[in-house]
Amino acid sequence: MDPVYLGHGASGGPETMAPWIDALRARGFDARALTLPRRRAEEAVPAVVGQVPSDEPFVVGGHSFGGRVASLAAAGPLAGRVRGLVCLSYPLHPPGRQDAATARAAHWPSIACPVLLLSGESDPFARLDLLRAAVRSLPDATLVTYPGVGHGLRPVIDDAVSRIVAFLEAVAAA
16 A cells, blocks of 8 residues: 655644554554644645655645645645545635635646545535535545534544545555
8 A cells, every 4th residue: 555644734743643643554554744844835845745755656645734735745746646635624715714715726626646635514714615616626536524523523533534544445446
């Protein structure tokens, strides 16, 4: 199976991804946390590029900011190298700023790899109707939403990890 690299949210660090990394490792996957700088997502892309393999296939993703940075990398410098993208609670827009949704998904049509998006239906960073509309711009995407869940997916981590595992297995078989 391809190794999985997951980036953290803007207010966290690699240690905040431990529950996800540990759960994937417990299921036999080579999962690793990325360390991302605290700056604009576009400026953090080189950090992702510098931490993933240059000579083997891999899957990249992350929670919130980490998923956004990974998506920018998958649409840009990692295009053609990344086998899959996993976005946990993608920050489609800042809370109350739905006008930013179009800009934050503008790069999505350039993402050629399969994408799995997992999102809470009460996430203030991704109004559900806007997220569903934006996902249609991805060439190969699956969106899973969780009723009653906000920006953090820890309350549904078991189901979320099961869906990530199924996604990783499908990507490896393709």
